[in-house]
Amino acid sequence: MKRLWALFALCAALGGAPSLAAAAPAAAGVTVTEAPPAALQVGDSFQVSATAPADGGRYLLTLTMLDLATGSSADLEGWVPTSVGQTVSGAQAAASWAGKAGKAGHYRVYVTAVPLDQPGVVTSSSPSELAVSAAPAPQAAPLMTVAVGEPVVVALAMVWVLSRRRRGARAGGER
Amino acid sequence: MIDVTGVTKRYKSYLAVSDLSLNVPQGEIFGFLGPNGAGKTTTIRMLSGLLLPTAGEGVVGGVSLHDRQQLKRVIGLMPESQGYYGYMTPLEYLGFFGRLYEVPAAKLRTRIGSLLETVGLTYAARRPVGQFSRGMRQRLGLARTIIHEPRVVFLDEPSLGLDPQGQREMQQMIRQINTEWQVTVFLSSHLLGEVAQLCHRVAIMRQGEVLASGQPEALSRELGQGARAHIDVGDIAKAAVVCGEEGIAILERDGQRLTVALGADHEALPRLLARLVAAGVAIYGAVPQTATLEEVFLNVMQSPAERAVSA
Amino acid sequence: MSTVRVILGKEWASSLLTPRGLLLLAIQVVTMSVLAIVSLSLPDLSLMGQAGLLKLLFQVAVALAVALATLAASLTVAGERDQATLESLLLAPISGTRLLGAKWLAAAGAGAVHLLLSLPYLIVMGAGTGLALWRVPAGLGLALLLMAGYTGVAVAASTISGRTFSALVSTLVVAAVLEAPGFAAGALPKGALQKWLATISPGDQVMTLAGNLLAGKGLSGLGTSWLTVAIFLAAVYLAVRYAAAHLELMGGDAQ
Numbered sequence: 225m226k227r228l229w230a231l232f233a234l235c236a237a238l239g240g241a242p243s244l245a246a247a248a249p250a251a252a253g254v255t256v257t258e259a260p261p262a263a264l265q266v267g268d269s270f271q272v273s274a275t276a277p278a279d280g281g282r283y284l285l286t287l288t289m290l291d292l293a294t295g296s297s298a299d300l301e302g303w304v305p306t307s308v309g310q311t312v313s314g315a316q317a318a319a320s321w322a323g324k325a326g327k328a329g330h331y332r333v334y335v336t337a338v339p340l341d342q343p344g345v346v347t348s349s350s351p352s353e354l355a356v357s358a359a360p361a362p363q364a365a366p367l368m369t370v371a372v373g374e375p376v377v378v379a380l381a382m383v384w385v386l387s388r389r390r391r392g393a394r395a396g397g398e399r
Numbered sequence: 400m401i402d403v404t405g406v407t408k409r410y411k412s413y414l415a416v417s418d419l420s421l422n423v424p425q426g427e428i429f430g431f432l433g434p435n436g437a438g439k440t441t442t443i444r445m446l447s448g449l450l451l452p453t454a455g456e457g458v459v460g461g462v463s464l465h466d467r468q469q470l471k472r473v474i475g476l477m478p479e480s481q482g483y484y485g486y487m488t489p490l491e492y493l494g495f496f497g498r499l500y501e502v503p504a505a506k507l508r509t510r511i512g513s514l515l516e517t518v519g520l521t522y523a524a525r526r527p528v529g530q531f532s533r534g535m536r537q538r539l540g541l542a543r544t545i546i547h548e549p550r551v552v553f554l555d556e557p558s559l560g561l562d563p564q565g566q567r568e569m570q571q572m573i574r575q576i577n578t579e580w581q582v583t584v585f586l587s588s589h590l591l592g593e594v595a596q597l598c599h600r601v602a603i604m605r606q607g608e609v610l611a612s613g614q615p616e617a618l619s620r621e622l623g624q625g626a627r628a629h630i631d632v633g634d635i636a637k638a639a640v641v642c643g644e645e646g647i648a649i650l651e652r653d654g655q656r657l658t659v660a661l662g663a664d665h666e667a668l669p670r671l672l673a674r675l676v677a678a679g680v681a682i683y684g685a686v687p688q689t690a691t692l693e694e695v696f697l698n699v700m701q702s703p704a705e706r707a708v709s710a
Numbered sequence: 711m712s713t714v715r716v717i718l719g720k721e722w723a724s725s726l727l728t729p730r731g732l733l734l735l736a737i738q739v740v741t742m743s744v745l746a747i748v749s750l751s752l753p754d755l756s757l758m759g760q761a762g763l764l765k766l767l768f769q770v771a772v773a774l775a776v777a778l779a780t781l782a783a784s785l786t787v788a789g790e791r792d793q794a795t796l797e798s799l800l801l802a803p804i805s806g807t808r809l810l811g812a813k814w815l816a817a818a819g820a821g822a823v824h825l826l827l828s829l830p831y832l833i834v835m836g837a838g839t840g841l842a843l844w845r846v847p848a849g850l851g852l853a854l855l856l857m858a859g860y861t862g863v864a865v866a867a868s869t870i871s872g873r874t875f876s877a878l879v880s881t882l883v884v885a886a887v888l889e890a891p892g893f894a895a896g897a898l899p900k901g902a903l904q905k906w907l908a909t910i911s912p913g914d915q916v917m918t919l920a921g922n923l924l925a926g927k928g929l930s931g932l933g934t935s936w937l938t939v940a941i942f943l944a945a946v947y948l949a950v951r952y953a954a955a956h957l958e959l960m961g962g963d964a965q
Contacts, residue, residue, distance in 0.1 A: 267758060360759075367750060368746075368750070370830045372743070374742070378827075382736065386729065448801075469803075478797045481797070482796075486723075499717070500803065
């Protein structure tokens, strides 16, 4: 699961279809019904939804997010799988993926449908372009200044209070 | 200065103080004696406004027992086990309580100075109280008790846990605040010698009731087991016969010394001495003895039945 | 009012300028510093985004400040009783209500200092997120409501319980009973029960209000949260009043 590049949704025909040919309306290919925003920041959430070809067949829908800089699929670790598409009485099977942008870069996002019941054509949706910019990061210099400075100030206050008490004790001890 | 009648404190079924009546004039040092659990601390707490009496009326320092907030302004109390803020110095400690009693700032500064002088802590004025010995703490507690110039101070076992030197110093300070600061002192103590030396009058309490009260000497006369005398004689056997003829009881024989009981008859001792001389008994010394406060206390503490048995 | 000021001064001195008080302040700033440094160095945390980190740091700052101030407050009366200093205080011409009120105010004030010390961390963390930075101190201001509530609980428990240990335990029990539904709600799937449980917990509701501020949203439409906080504070006020009446009795019943 470490280098999982896609989340899978199984589109299952649940009955009402004696044969794929009989139930199949015209196949329309894969359609992305909810595309990710064109621009995101690291850490932002987004969702992708797509429908399988509406021919009554079962399809495996795969989301691919291609990192254009490296030419490889993006690491989707930490993403949460969401749904399994189903075709009911000829209705379209749909699947959704929710995730978070984990790394800055330019991506191409598309959904692929692989037929499960018989050899056929693997179809893909039109790709969407996605630009993920780096999220604003805490400013290291001021944060480190505070993170080191405040404990030092409190430590100095402790030393001052304790030495004041000790001085008082010494002065009080002298008759 | 303290005038209360019928003061009673009851905790559910437990009667802590029963029908207490006291009258302590201004400027007096009044001793309050009793065994543990006699109700001394409860009495002091009622008289100082910490507790409301279940019944009874009276005034302390001119303020009613029931007006507790006002009462707290005119009394000072040094509790038996008093804690201190160890991180404070005596200046801070007395300053804190002085401001709490709303002593004006300018007056408070001079008051703290003179009080520290009185209790002998000027040299340690800037030292944290946490480093003080018990004696020093007790002295600071005494200063705290009178920081707001109370009319009456209640001292509950002020010398408890002090060494003889500390006890002596505490007694001197109590006498000093009584005479120099004109404060009426209500002193509860187990140190009967201390009470006998300091107090103008004493009351003895047991199980919530005052059994006896009066001047220590009067109590010794009235409640001690009568006057007695040590007589050193040449012929103790002959002297014993004379005592028998005079009807005087011999309490103890020790070598050539007789200890005899004289009762309440002030003429008994000179009459006995005259008879001994007449009988030819050589007399080397005769010392009349009065009962100590301790003897009075122990005598009063015995129940009537116990007293009858010991008699 | 002057006697209240005197008690306040003494309480602040003991809760902020003594080794114990300074140690509690040190715990607050060191924890915040460690979290800040970790947030810079751990890549996993970067997934939260800076706004997420700000929220996390805010929640830790508030929870820690409230916990430490509540711990100190639970010792305030019981500690005096244990050290035998309470009798001297009760002898002073100040009513129990004022005495406890001053101690409550002092405890909440000391807690406010803990929050104030956390403010620089939060401001620096919030800078650059596009968030109006006034929202950070405003969020901490809301957290003061929680601070006032729990320090009040601790002062009341400290008075009624008698001794230090039982005061600590009873304060913890009250806090656990009040906040457990909020934690349970966090673990449950969204629904009516989850929403109802979250509503009970004052901590959860104060965090909701402050979270809205830190997310750049307004505070309208959060009537339930305000109501929970108001009921909590009213109940705490009554508990402190009850404890004050109790304090008068307990001052002298140890004969």
